[in-house]
Amino acid sequence: MATINLRSEIKEFLSSRRARITPEQAGLPVYGGNRRVKGLRREEAALLAGVSVDYYVRMERGSLAGTSDGVLDAVAAALHLDEAERDHLFQLARQSRTPTGPRRRPAVTVRxxxxxxxxxxxxxxxxxxxxxxxxxxxxxxxxxxxxxxxxxxxxxxxxxxxxxxxxxxxxxxxxxxxxxxxxxxxxxxxxxxxxxxxxxxxxxxxxxxxxxxxxxxxxxxxxxxxxxxxxxxxxxxxxxxxxxxxxxxxxxxxxxxxxxxxxxxxxxxxxxxxxxxxxxxxxxxxxxxxxxxxx
Structure with missing residues (x-):
C-alpha cells in the first residue's frame, strides 16, 4: 500500500521549522559570529522545549510515537509554530502512535x-x-x-x-x-x-x-x-x-x-x-x- 513516510515527514518538518528561527528570535544569547547551522541548534531547541538533547534528537529523527501532548506543546512553543503548524505536528504524532489503526478514507461523494x-x-x-x-x-x-x-x-x-x-x-x-x-x-x-x-x-x-x-x-x-x-x-x-x-x-x-x-x-x-x-x-x-x- 502506498503511504507517506511519517518519519521523513516529521524529520523534515521539525528541522525546517528549527532552521528558520535565530537565537535572537528565541531570546538566547549568541557567542561568537560563526554558526555552522542555519537557525537554532538541536541543543538550543531542546533547551527551549525543556527536554534532553537526546530526546529532542530522537523526535527530530522522526520518532513521535511516545511523545506526550505536553512535550509537543513545549516543542511547538520553542519553534514558534503557528496554529496550522502546531496542528500539523499533533497530527503527525497521532499518526505515529497508531500506525496500524483504522484508516479514514476521505469522502468521494456528496450526500x-x-x-x-x-x-x-x-x-x-x-x-x-x-x-x-x-x-x-x-x-x-x-x-x-x-x-x-x-x-x-x-x-x-x-x-x-x-x-x-x-x-x-x-x-x-x-x-x-x-x-x-x-x-x-x-x-x-x-x-x-x-x-x-x-x-x-x-x-x-x-x-x-x-x-x-x-x-x-x-x-x-x-x-x-x-x-x-x-x-x-x-x-x-x-x-x-x-x-x-x-x-x-x-x-x-x-x-x-x-x-x-x-x-x-x-x-x-x-x-x-x-x-x-x-x-x-x-x-x-x-x-x-x-x-x-x-x-
Whole structure:
C-alpha cells in the first residue's frame, strides 16, 4: 500500500521549522559570529522545549510515537509554530502512535441533502471539496465561476491540478496566483499529515511533483495552512475582475469535506459582477439545452 513516510515527514518538518528561527528570535544569547547551522541548534531547541538533547534528537529523527501532548506543546512553543503548524505536528504524532489503526478514507461523494443545500444557495458560488482539492459538488454559480478550471474533462475536477498543471490558465484566472499556489501546496501538506495513507493523495502529490517544478519547490518548503476564511480575487473571462470573500467550513457529519461559499458586499463592483455571472450562467445553460437548428 502506498503511504507517506511519517518519519521523513516529521524529520523534515521539525528541522525546517528549527532552521528558520535565530537565537535572537528565541531570546538566547549568541557567542561568537560563526554558526555552522542555519537557525537554532538541536541543543538550543531542546533547551527551549525543556527536554534532553537526546530526546529532542530522537523526535527530530522522526520518532513521535511516545511523545506526550505536553512535550509537543513545549516543542511547538520553542519553534514558534503557528496554529496550522502546531496542528500539523499533533497530527503527525497521532499518526505515529497508531500506525496500524483504522484508516479514514476521505469522502468521494456528496450526500443528496448536501446537494440540496448547494442548490438552495442561489446568489453565491458554493461548492464542496475534500482535502485533496477534488471538486465533488457545485451549485450553478460555482460552475460558472470556475468554468476555466472545469474545461478539463477529468472528473472529479481538481483545483491543485489546475493551479500547477495549467499555470498559464490558472495565472490568468487567479489574480494572486503565487499566493494561491503556495496555499494549495501548504493545504495538501496539511492533508498529508492527517491522512498519510490516502493513496489518491499520494498519487496526486506524485503527479504534481513529476510534472511541476513550482510544486516541487512549494512542497519542499514544508509549509502548512488551514482552510480558513479569506479573500479570493479572480478574473473571470466573461465578467471580469471579482474580489470575493470566502468562507470555508468543515462539515462535521461528513469528515474531510469542506463547504466553500463566495460572497461580495452589497453595492460593490464585485456584487454587480456576481449578478452578471448569474445572468451569464443562465444564458450558457439555456444555450446548452436548446435544440440545435437544422441546416
Amino acid at each position: 443528496p441533502a448536501l446537494q440540496q443545500v448547494l442548490a438552495a444557495i442561489t446568489d453565491a458560488p458554493a461548492w464542496i471539496c475534500n482535502g485533496r482539492y477534488d471538486v465533488l459538488a457545485t451549485n450553478h454559480l460555482a460552475r460558472a465561476l470556475y468554468s476555466p478550471m472545469l474545461t478539463d474533462p477529468r472528473r472529479p475536477a481538481n483545483t491543485a491540478r489546475f493551479v500547477y498543471l495549467e499555470p498559464e490558465a490558472a495565472g490568468t484566472f487567479f489574480v494572486d496566483y503565487d499566493r494561491v499556489a503556495s496555499d494549495v501546496a501548504a493545504k495538501l501538506r496539511m492533508e498529508a499529515g492527517r491522512n498519510p495513507h490516502d493513496e489518491e493523495l499520494i498519487a496526486l502529490v506524485g503527479e504534481l511533483s513529476t510534472r511541476s517544478d513550482l510544486f516541487r519547490q512549494r512542497w519542499a518548503s514544508q509549509d502548512v495552512r488551514l482552510h480558513r476564511s479569506g479573500r479570493k480575487r479572480v478574473h473571470h473571462p466573461a465578467v471580469g475582475r471579482l474580489d470575493l470573500d470566502v468562507e470555508s467550513m468543515d462539515l462535521p457529519a461528513d469528515p474531510g469535506l469542506l463547504l466553500n461559499v463566495y460572497t461580495a458586499p452589497t453595492g460593490t463592483t464585485s456584487a454587480d459582477g456576481l449578478a452578471l455571472l448569474a445572468s451569464w450562467a443562465a444564458s450558457q445553460e439555456k444555450a446548452a439545452t436548446e435544440p440545435q437548428a437544422l441546416s
